[in-house]
Amino acid sequence: MRLYRTTIGIFVEDSGTFYPADSGDWDELVCSPDLHARTKGIVRRGLDRNSGLRSIDPGAILAPIVNQEVWAAGVTYYRSRSARMEESKDAGGGSFYDRVYSAERPELFFKATGRRVIGPNGRVLIRSDAKWSVPEPEVTLLINPVSQIVGYTIGNDMSSRDIEGENPLYLPQAKVYDGSCALGPCIAIGSEPPQTTAIGIEIVRAGKAVFAGSTTLAELKREPKELVQYLYRDNSFPQGALLMTGTGIVPGDNFTLAHGDTIRIQVDGVGVLENSVG
Numbered sequence: 479m480r481l482y483r484t485t486i487g488i489f490v491e492d493s494g495t496f497y498p499a500d501s502g503d504w505d506e507l508v509c510s511p512d513l514h515a516r517t518k519g520i521v522r523r524g525l526d527r528n529s530g531l532r533s534i535d536p537g538a539i540l541a542p543i544v545n546q547e548v549w550a551a552g553v554t555y556y557r558s559r560s561a562r563m564e565e566s567k568d569a570g571g572g573s574f575y576d577r578v579y580s581a582e583r584p585e586l587f588f589k590a591t592g593r594r595v596i597g598p599n600g601r602v603l604i605r606s607d608a609k610w611s612v613p614e615p616e617v618t619l620l621i622n623p624v625s626q627i628v629g630y631t632i633g634n635d636m637s638s639r640d641i642e643g644e645n646p647l648y649l650p651q652a653k654v655y656d657g658s659c660a661l662g663p664c665i666a667i668g669s670e671p672p673q674t675t676a677i678g679i680e681i682v683r684a685g686k687a688v689f690a691g692s693t694t695l696a697e698l699k700r701e702p703k704e705l706v707q708y709l710y711r712d713n714s715f716p717q718g719a720l721l722m723t724g725t726g727i728v729p730g731d732n733f734t735l736a737h738g739d740t741i742r743i744q745v746d747g748v749g750v751l752e753n754s755v756g
Contacts, residue, residue: 484539
């Protein structure tokens, strides 16, 4: 089952049919004590009432977030560790990210509020003062107020690699700006994505693919529940939170995004998140 937030309401999709939710309040729904049981009940009642839709307009789909905070985990894949070490070596950070990768405590940082998040088919942005920008495709966990993983979606953690590489302390500026976070198109309901979950990305420029890559969650160094446990230490999320789990796909050092590019990220069980670059 998958949960969609749209301009015409909230829907639970099951086996290709979309059933209207019994609540128009996204925050109330995703914070339900048992979201899986709640969504199963919506499907069951939809079947009884014959109220399902065979499709919804892709243009009506919104980012699956309202008042949740978005956080992110860094250096959770070996590829990300290597890329960060290379980009920051001139700033003295060559071994800094290796220590983060190997440490007991993960790197966690704030990424976005709901109003800053871009939905499917929206425009993500490149910082005006950055010269080296990349998308980061990430499985993103939906977590309820009592720290339970209740689903997952696709996240694009837009990053300014030259700014972060200049000094690791500039990470918030490299990561947090208008248009730097995209989520969608839906929430796959479940306790945790399987390790076999495949993640892929394709970047298209002028009708031609200029970068493509793939990985699986099996390459993630830390368990999703471990990341959640650290996020919720001495921290409360009354409306729940979304946690990006890190990226295992980083374009080569000679690649940077350009205005007009199209980014397509695919995650098993969720679908495809597509955004243009503004």
